[in-house]
Amino acid sequence: MDVRTHMSMVFHLDKCIGCHTCSVACKNIWTDRKGAEYMWWNNVETRPGTGYPTQWENQEHFRGGWEMKKGKLNLKLHTRLEGLFKLFYNPSLPGLRDYYEPFTFDYKNLFNSPKKDVQPIAEPISMITGDPIDIETGPNWDDDLGGSNIYAKNDPNLEGLPQEVREQMNELERLVFNYLPRICNHCLNPACVAACPSGAIYKRDEDGVVLVNENDCRAWRMCVAACPYKKVYYNWNTGKSEKCILCFPRMETGQAPACAHSCVGRIRYMGVLLYDADQIPHAANVPDDELIAAHREMILDPFDPKVIAAAKENGIGDDWIESAQNSPAYKFVKEWEIALPLHPEFRTMVMMYYIPPLSPVVSVTERSLFRLDLMQEDYDFELFDRLDAARLPIKYLANLFSAGDEGTIRTVLRKLLAVRIYMRRKTVHGKVDSISRKTLAEAGLTEEQAIDMYKMTTLPKMEERFVFPNYHREMSIEAMLDPLTHKGEVGLGYIQQPKRGE
């Protein structure tokens, strides 16, 4: 057992209101620069939809992630030798059009325009060339299903859904959507790291953050193509790749990343996960339907004395172990098993997790009136036994979060529903009855767990949502220098050591 630590984020999709505050917070801090205008390290997309960049999940086109061939795992993008031959032109690289051409408006014209009969307008101009452009698309062009007959219809996750269900999803009375906020998943088996010919991308040992060393990057752009989530971006101005850094400077000082901190829906949780690095090769290389189980298996129980001993053996401090024990991520991912990785079939072993959303009951039209498709008997939560009546098809969610395995999604949704039923009986009706106890038991939860889940979902304080260990950055300098030498050298703002000349 090789115990390591990872900072993980959990997204509770039921709570996301699609306000894009997270994206804007991130943009303001990190990507509001020349060459980075088109980057959204955090973006929120409407699902069903084609996402950003358009059709990023279509790996036949973009060739991201890993591929299992004859029991062996290889980059879908290239073999090592092929990679070197593609340095000069990378056929799988998305073009700017796959994202969008960043634009602004010529506001000056509003003030400087000569007197005319008509109002002056601020023409849209490209932020790359400065020329006037026709804006054809932008990030979230399909927000809230806008233009759904072009976008939502072409969602790659609709694959495997019967044609009539697809049609129904386009009918007004069945329309449904949810939001999917996405950042870099800081994977355990990152394809970007593996694809970089220069070895410029690496994973930080202490918290698993995947970073690009900008000094080593030579703009071969293999990372951009290899990341199946398209979360590495190429800065066209500096000629270097960039990506989400999980706001590590904030985490090191005990603050949540900007996206999580600013989240209006409070959908995001963060904490330490302990995992067994020895299991990664196996867990990334099992058949599709075993991926989730193998992934969960790899996450270790921070209360298990054996795990604690092995962690200490690996030099993990008591404060990190304690932090892992209090981690909300551990509860959602492993204890309650309701948070799932996005597209586990890409096999990069993501470390950010999603709690799939519930959706309303379908309605039918009868004599041109809408009627909810409810059951006859009085049963206060319609969906529990009839998940197929939910507007978001189970298969669709399964394609997103469980490599197509519907069973996993059903289990998770039933847990979420059982907690709702139980808490409704408890708070609205004033007493818990046998039905709600039965549903809880059927969903595989104890009453205690249900209450914990309820509390963690609805009422958590900031410090319960974000549990950060002490990074001990004051000690990190030991890796390079004697701390006392360092002490005498700080504060002058030199890039190079202030060494006396000869």
Next chain:
Amino acid sequence: MDWNLFFFVVFPYISLTLFVVVTTYRLIYRPFTQSSLSSQLLERRQLYWGSIPFHHGVVWILLLHLLALVFPKALLLWNAVPLRLYLLEISGFALGLWALVGVVVLLWRRITVPYIQAVTTRMDIVVLILTLVSMITGVLTASLYRFGSTWFTGVFTPYLWSVFLFQPRPELVISLPWIIQLHLINNFALLAIFPFSRLVHILSWPLDYLIRPWQLVVGVRDRKATK
């Protein structure tokens, strides 16, 4: 002033000094500036027809030049059989033409595509023009003065070594046809601007990609050392 002395002794030393000193400085102290500065994100169709022929052509041509410089004997031995000589000459010529086509496309793209203009510096244009001259004079030399792969070893190999060993023998190249001389001077010019341009990306040979582990993990402290 003796122009021969300037072009074949003084200028080579100026450019070699710049090349070695400034490049070393830049690689060590300004690593952020070393990048291939790809513009594929902004424009890809013309790049495909420019970058692939140019790079694949020029890499092999440079290697052949290097071979003639470092292992002249081996090259002469290879050329001893006429068939092999023809094979080498023809493929060298073809590669040169291919690279020439590539550089023309790249230059055209740099000048005409607005998206590329937005990321073009004056130095980029200088580099492309010098490269173009280098390709044209190279291809002309190969076609007008047959069997370069053989006479190179008798003329340029000793001349270049004489320069490297600080005992310059300009007399070896003074009487060459002007096209070949231009080729030589132009390449020294390329060497001189090398450290001031995007050309530094040539020095990043990511060959260890073939053998390194897939994943890289970097820690503040060595885990094992803390045991």
